[in-house]
Amino acid sequence: MLDEVDRGLIHALHIDGRAPFGRIAEVLGTSTQTVARRYRRLRAEAALRVVGLPNPDRAGQTQWMIRLTATPSTVQDLAQSLARRADTSWVKLASGGTEIFAVIHASSDTQAVPTLLLHDIPRRASITAVSAHCLLHTYLGGPTAWRGHLEALTDEQQQQLEPPRATDPPASRPPASAPPASRSHAADTPASRSPATDEPTSRPPTTDTSAPRPPLTRADHDLIDALRRDGRATHADLAAATGVSQATVARRLADLRANGALFFDVEVAPVLLGATTQALLWMTVQPGHLDRVATTLAGHRELALVAATTGRTNLLANALCRSPADLHDYLTHRLGGLDAIHALETAPVLHTVKAAGPLTPATSFTRGN
Template sequence: MLDDLDRALIHALHLDGRAPFSRIAAVLGVSAQTVARRYRRLRTEAGLRVVGLADPHRAGRSQWLVRLTAAARSAQDIAGALVRRPDTSWVKLTSGGTEITAVIHAPPADASPDSLLLRDIPRTGGITAVSAHCLLHTYLGGPANWRRSAQALDEEQQAALAYRATTEAVRQPEPGDAELLGALEKDGRLGQGELARATGWSPATVARRLAELRAAGALFFDVEVEAGLFGVRARALLWLSVRPADLEEVALALAGHDELAFVAATTGPTNLVAQALCRDPADLHRYLTRRLGALRAVRTLETSPVLRTLKAASPSLTDLSRLRRGSG
């Protein structure tokens, strides 16, 4: 489990994924060497990774949440193929290991992700059913972190560490940003010299472009870390059907629940999807029957237990041999 300093460091990275260790150390009251050492240990032992991600809407991409049902003997191989795709994130084994869910990032010109799936993972490979749900609006997730992973710092510490834009020159992502964004997807804490080598730009140009993209909200930094280290033992995807007139009200209510790490409106027979991270099955049951059950506008609910998360927020992997276990 994490100690107080581990939790404080993770919370600090949620506030600003590129904050210098010296600034984090000053706020936490420890040395910069201690912060750097803890960060390296968490990367090795807890799967901690800071990743820079382009806002999909500003980047001109649509996102699809795809559900695949497969024969038990094929599910692991299909999931592994999805993990290796450069256009996927949040690949999960659910519902007894015979269902796979994944987010596919598609250019807006693509009406659906079916062509992407059928090109590389044909139905004859063991897939028995496919459904695709366009993510219309995200209420919780992306730049908004899971609150239970960011409760270690007081208000004064949070104010000292929160990212503040350093420029008013707001520009949207451009084709020339591909190398920069690709490098940040792998490691959001790469130094300006490393990013300069990856892009062929000068360090000053890298710094300016980073500041512009962050000021525009076109680039944000996410923190990947094993949710089990926060006491999570029960994970589930929740597929909800809500009357359209009540959708916004219910989604905003769900976005305020500490048990949830993700809430989005989707197309399909269910129009809201959420991810629950709870201490144990009894805690999940209490959440479903009491807190979620109190929302009378929810017509139907399907609960899909998450067995494993094989790929998290970033489409880029740095170690394909290490399939992530037990993360949010």
């Protein structure tokens, strides 16, 4: 399990995935060395990773939830094959180990989902059933993190970690709380430095959200692809990966964050935060009540995803609970009290093969998460 500093670090990274360790250390009341050491340990032992992800609406993407049933002897290989695809995320084994769920990201100018459904999947004789559900609207998920990640810091600490906007005056950010007298300052870096080097951290400027937003360029997609692999990569590493200057990287990174085209997610096994039981909930809701029910569910601590979908069911949620008993309590009392939910199917998740970012040798999630 994680201690207070670990949880505070994870919460801080959700607020700003590229926050300098020195700034996080100030807020947590510890040293930069301690924060950096904890980050390295969590990366090695808990599969912690910060990943930069495109906002689907701004990136011209449509998301689909693919649901596959396969023979027990082939389901593991099939899940790994799906996880290796560049257009997938959240590949999960569920329902007794014979069912796979995966999110497919289809660009508006490609045929990714039709190709997968009409060509790639039919070639697998081991697949016994398949369905595809377009995610029509996401009420919870994406830039909005699961609340289980966000319970370590006070409101004041969270405010101190919010990246200042370019138009804010220098004094607009509240000062970090004074650290304990025993804290070591020798290794501290200025709060305006980047995660892994002493280069300045780019801060998103204020933008007019009503103004037309230009489409993402090929260079933008290249930058986001690099951030998918490591959301805390230095400007130098990003410049090398994209073939542009560090100044260009810093400027485009700030612009993408400011206009909502890019956000940062934190991957870590939920079991380490006490969520040992996970399930996908497929619900049928009266269409006239769908928005109200989905908005209500988006406020539930137990859920990490709430999305309206196509298909025989029209609302999908991902539940993270402390135990099977807590999941039962949630289903019978909280969901059971919503009369507009006409039907509910619960698919327990046994293993997460792939989370939001690309599959890497270091990616590892424990069974049940």
